[in-house]
Amino acid sequence: MRVRSGRAAQGKASGTGTLRNTGSEQREAESPVDGRWLVQGKDGRLTAYARNRDGLLRWTEEHPGGPRWQGPDFIPVPHLTHLGIAQGADSYVHFFGRRSLDEDKGLPTVDIVHAIQYQTGRPVTSWRSLGNPHKDAERAARIGPPAAAVTPSGAANVFVRNAGGGMMLRREGKSAKWEAWTDLKGSLAQDTMAVPVAESGRIELLVPGSGHAMRWTQSEADGAFEKAPNIPAEIAPGGVAALETAPGRNTFYWTDPTTGGIVAHRLGTAVIPLGGTPAEGPITVLRALLDGYDCTILAHRDLDGHVMLAACGTENEGGGLWWSPTGERTAATPALALDVHGRVVLAMIGADGRLYVARQNREPGLAMDPAERV
DSSP states (O other): OOEEEHHHHHTOOOOOOOOOEETTEEOOOSEEOBSOOEEEOTTSOEEEEEEETTEEEEEEESSTTOSOEEEEEEEEOTTEEEEEEEEOTTOOEEEEEEEEEOOSSSSOEEEEEEEEEOSTTSOBOOOEEEEOSOOSHHHHTTOOOOEEEEOTTOOEEEEEEOTTSOEEEEEBOGGGOBOOOEEEEOSSOOSOOBOOBOTTSOBOEEEEOSSSEEEEEESSTTOOEEEEEEEOOOOOTTOOEEEEEETTEEEEEEEOTTTOOEEEEETTSOOEEEEOOBOSSOOEEEEEEETTEEEEEEEEEBTTSEEEEEEEETTOGGGOOOOEEEEEEOSSOOEEEEOTTSOEEEEEEOTTSOEEEEEBOSSSSEEEOOOEEO
């Protein structure tokens, strides 16, 4: 599969700039939010989300398909240590954060908070506390960052590593009423996890552990979670990504700590080496049509921060794929999405804290125009 970046072909690197202020407050991003931080709304416009020390930054396409963007809009959210995102089939964007409030004496007060953006470019709701699975302050302070998924019914599910290394779940039940925290068990869980939602509405949770990856599945949409057999695999710290590559079947992507390369894995099959030398952080994956073929697109940043791009036939990783440099650099995980015209869009946060966006052009294969600073 042909993969080429316009900027890489020109042999240029992205520019950098100085900090920019809007009014009296800085609007430069420090990192993207966790999860798929470039999403398409119901109106067809793309929105990118990132964080700085004071809250949430948001850039929005002026018109579906671009090329111009608005923003960044600044949404103050104080005291967050982590912030993640999940989008439902209704296009609502859910935010889940880990909040830590320092006390004058003693341990901080830690809880999970939630807010929703219902429409592209519109305000975010008030932040609601979902509490903490632990009542004891010492254990409560040791919970991990949240990961979330939203089912086609609109029910949000949030997963958190507890103080003992097991997994906890809190989710919306009927009439959007939040249920109590549920202990899913498990042990020695890492903070990063994959939470893919199938078209059927069933969620699969994959959490790296010690020498294996733990799995939880549902037999039906919005049903109970059941512990599934572990996957015997070593997963490097930094994250695991997932993509539904066939009805009800997910492919997982992670970094092998022994080889340092990326691998793909589907349940019941051998691990498939994909090459690459990714830096810490999850691989970004997207399914798209390229020249009429169902393809999987992958992006990561290498050890020097260069953004690398590859494509292969979906579930045909064994046919080979080649990593191509885009000519861009970032200190954070890049994002992939499809715009309203079905073109691949690659987004990155630059060293200057600005958003950079590259869009697929009309050449055959996966050919990308040079990234532009928003």
